[in-house]
Amino acid sequence: MDDWKDYRKVFLTLATPGSIWMLVFFIIPMTFLFVLSFSSKAVIDGETSTTAYDYFNTFGNYFASTGQSYLVLLWRAVWTSAVATFVCLVLAYPLAMAVCFAPSRWRPVMLLLLILPFWINLLIRTYAMYSIFRTTGVINQAVGLVGLGPYEMLNNTPAVIMGLVYVYLPFMVLPLYSTIEKLDRSFLEASLDLGASQARTFWSVTWPLTLPGVITGIILVYIPCLGTFLTSDILGGPNNWTIGNAIQNQFLEANNWPFGAALSFILMYATFIALVIRALFARRSKGVDA
Amino acid sequence: MSVQLKPGQGPLEYARRPWIIILFGLVLLFLYAPIASLIVFSFNVDKSGVWHGFTFMNYVKAWHNDAIFYALSNSLTIAVLSTIVSTVLGATTALALWRFNFPFKNTYEGFMTLPIVVPEICMGISLAMFFSYTGMMAGVRDWLWPFNLINIMFAHIAFCFPFVAVVVRARLQGFNRQLEEASKDLGATELQTFTNVLVPFMVPSLVAGGLLAFTLSLDDFVITLFSSGPGSITFPVKIYGMVKRGVDMQINAASTILIVITLAATLLAMKLQAPDKSGH
Numbered sequence: 001m002d003d004w005k006d007y008r009k010v011f012l013t014l015a016t017p018g019s020i021w022m023l024v025f026f027i028i029p030m031t032f033l034f035v036l037s038f039s040s041k042a043v044i045d046g047e048t049s050t051t052a053y054d055y056f057n058t059f060g061n062y063f064a065s066t067g068q069s070y071l072v073l074l075w076r077a078v079w080t081s082a083v084a085t086f087v088c089l090v091l092a093y094p095l096a097m098a099v100c101f102a103p104s105r106w107r108p109v110m111l112l113l114l115i116l117p118f119w120i121n122l123l124i125r126t127y128a129m130y131s132i133f134r135t136t137g138v139i140n141q142a143v144g145l146v147g148l149g150p151y152e153m154l155n156n157t158p159a160v161i162m163g164l165v166y167v168y169l170p171f172m173v174l175p176l177y178s179t180i181e182k183l184d185r186s187f188l189e190a191s192l193d194l195g196a197s198q199a200r201t202f203w204s205v206t207w208p209l210t211l212p213g214v215i216t217g218i219i220l221v222y223i224p225c226l227g228t229f230l231t232s233d234i235l236g237g238p239n240n241w242t243i244g245n246a247i248q249n250q251f252l253e254a255n256n257w258p259f260g261a262a263l264s265f266i267l268m269y270a271t272f273i274a275l276v277i278r279a280l281f282a283r284r285s286k287g288v289d290a
Numbered sequence: 291m292s293v294q295l296k297p298g299q300g301p302l303e304y305a306r307r308p309w310i311i312i313l314f315g316l317v318l319l320f321l322y323a324p325i326a327s328l329i330v331f332s333f334n335v336d337k338s339g340v341w342h343g344f345t346f347m348n349y350v351k352a353w354h355n356d357a358i359f360y361a362l363s364n365s366l367t368i369a370v371l372s373t374i375v376s377t378v379l380g381a382t383t384a385l386a387l388w389r390f391n392f393p394f395k396n397t398y399e400g401f402m403t404l405p406i407v408v409p410e411i412c413m414g415i416s417l418a419m420f421f422s423y424t425g426m427m428a429g430v431r432d433w434l435w436p437f438n439l440i441n442i443m444f445a446h447i448a449f450c451f452p453f454v455a456v457v458v459r460a461r462l463q464g465f466n467r468q469l470e471e472a473s474k475d476l477g478a479t480e481l482q483t484f485t486n487v488l489v490p491f492m493v494p495s496l497v498a499g500g501l502l503a504f505t506l507s508l509d510d511f512v513i514t515l516f517s518s519g520p521g522s523i524t525f526p527v528k529i530y531g532m533v534k535r536g537v538d539m540q541i542n543a544a545s546t547i548l549i550v551i552t553l554a555a556t557l558l559a560m561k562l563q564a565p566d567k568s569g570h
Binding site for chain 1: 322380416418516533553560
């Protein structure tokens with residue numbers, strides 16, 4: 001690797017365009033959002049302005065967001081995401097094992113089948129889910145043929161969780177696959193040869209060795225679940241709103257931007273905590289990279 | 291021990307355990323059945339969940355629906371232009387990170403990957419505020435098409451180019467720098483070496499990264515919803531509006547078209563990204 005000082009011009013030509021773009025369209029907007037989360041709408045001549053703000057004058061937005069109703073939305077996001085992440089893990093682990101231990105000519109196809117839906121638009125997948133589970137959808141029409149239903153399968157929390165699992169399962173499969181693939185199989189063989197059962201081998205050898213992949217998978221699934229608003233909007237309905245819907249509502253309808261900014265940054269803080277946890281795990285198990 | 295093992299009973303033959311095969315099948319059904327049903331019903335004559343006959347009418351209607359057509363052409367234009375800029379920015383960023391040591395490199399790298407990890411809704415909202423506050427949201431509204439879409443392109447490039455950088459950098463890791471030295475020994479200048487040796491080596495990753503950017507841009511809904519001003523609607527945003535108004539088989543037809551475009555681009559990208567030994 002070259003030192004940047006030896007090729008100053010080349011380095012600056014290469015590094016500047018991306019840096020400027022990132023500064024203008026990411027760092028500055030995010031900083032502004034952060035500042036706004038500590039601001040309030042300016043009051044000019046006794047009237048609340050819709051465009052001017054008093055900056056850095058309050059922590060009130062964060063306290064407002066711990067008020068009863070928003071606490072409920074945040075809590076709902078936290079636990080529905082946790083359940084969805086757990087279901088993803090339980091489903092994805094055996095699938096990733098199956099892919100890794102399959103004959104090598106089958107592996108790429110099996111992996112592709114599991115992750116291909118990830119490339120289909122999130123909105124379309126959610127809509128597809130909506131159209132088969134709605135009261136006049138395929139499933140209700142089918143059970144209707146034998147005289148059952150129609151059942152209301154949407155607008156409840158399980159529908160949101162199912163939608164989240166549907167959308168984010170590939171995010172769990174990929175890191176698990178890449179860790180299990182690197183696993184040294186002779187450890188498993190040794191454990192089995194020495195008389196440990198399959199279950200014992202799994203919990204004492206496979207699971208601890210693949211933990212970094214598990215952590216990465218959990219974070220890759222949990223973070224987007226926490227910020228979701230499309231799934232809860234379309235499959236859950238107004239009674240199942242989470243913090244993402246509240247943010248959208250503050251910006252597009254209620255028009256209280258400082259409050260929306262505070263809600264967004266609560267989500268950002270949660271994301272950063274998750275990333276720090278991941279970094280800590282990565283450091284502890286260096287060498288085993290997910 | 292002379293116990294004869296049946297297939298699937300070998301200690302490490304997890305892929306052949308019956309329960310895993312059944313689970314695999316069920317998960318595939320769960321993943322693909324909704325999409326398959328969406329595509330199948332795009333050919334249905336009415337909008338019920340019952341098959342009433344085959345027709346192309348939904349596609350014809352969607353094609354003649356000006357709003358859908360306009361949204362689709364907006365989306366494709368945005369995707370193509372954002373892809374070009376993202377590929378250039380991603381490639382230069384990857385080259386800078388690959389070739390040079392500089393102060394705070396790790397921090398810089400961390401910042402460059404932030405758009406990949408922050409929740410989409412936060413990025414969308416920060417951009418929405420930034421555009422309104424700087425007057426760009428209202429300012430571009432009356433500009434000539436496609437310049438009235440420029441805010442969306444700015445936003446898309448911001449979250450696409452870090453992905454391109456990751457893909458290009460992964461490819462560069464496999465580059466043998468002795469080839470550069472050989473080229474310079476043989477009398478090529480720095481620039482000639484770059485265009486004749488390094489760029490050809492990077493091409494597969496540029497195409498793969500570009501296609502990735504294309505699908506990310508074409509598919510993006512959350513960030514676009516917030517950063518688009520009134521009037522500048524994209525295809526996913528249009529579909530969202532239609533979904534909120536109720537089920538309509540034109541949505542299925544339009545979605546099927548989008549699925550075909552993205553999957554084609556993705557499969558092409560995967561093919562190009564397949565391990566390649568040249569340059570070693």
